[in-house]
Amino acid sequence: MSSIPAELKYSAEHEWVAQTDTEGVVRVGITDFAQDALGEVVYVEHAAVDAEVAAGDVVGEVESTKSVSDIYAPVAGTIVAVNTALDQEPQAINADPYGAGWLFEIRLSEISGIETLLSAEDYTNQVG
Template identity: 75%
Template sequence: MSNIPGDLKYSAEHEWIAAAEADGVVRIGITDFAQDALGEVVYVEHPEVGSTVAAGDVVGEVESTKSVSDIYAPVAGEITAVNEALDEEPQAINSDPYGAGWLFEVKLAAGSETDNLLSAEDYTQQVG
């Protein structure tokens, strides 16, 4: 059974989104379910800091020993940070997907909502 924290929101594409900070920045990563399906992560292609993304845009990819998977932006906004530690230790996505394995941060665009994302309960139902 995958670990699905109740305090996060989720996308149908298996990204998690932490609640916005006071400055409107959210942290994003891939779920435990997704990292388990991928297998051992060996490389992460980061989005470009400063770029503007729309919800649903492909912003990077995660490469594992099994496959390559696109990373999608679950919300619209500006990329403000990427987890550069993953350049040296991409397997942190496998060992700590909700902590050290986070992928990038986005400053939410005006009007960009997280309400349309899945709750932990809804995501649990999606992944079975």
């Protein structure tokens, strides 16, 4: 069974969203379920820092030994940081998807955007 931390929010596209210490900024990654389905991650194409994104926009991709998957912005805002450590160690997504394997941070254009995301319970129901 995949790990689905209760304190996070989730998108239907298998991204997780966590509050950061900076008000109005959230951290985004792919879920344990998604990394497991992808298999061994070998490359990450990062989102563009300073890019304005709408919820649902494709902002990068994750390449694994099995496939290439788009990464979507789960909320609207401005990309303020990317996890460049993944350039050298993309497998951190597999080893620690909710920690060292985070992908990018977004400064929310509207705080209310988080309210449209799935709770851990809703996401659990989605992935079965």
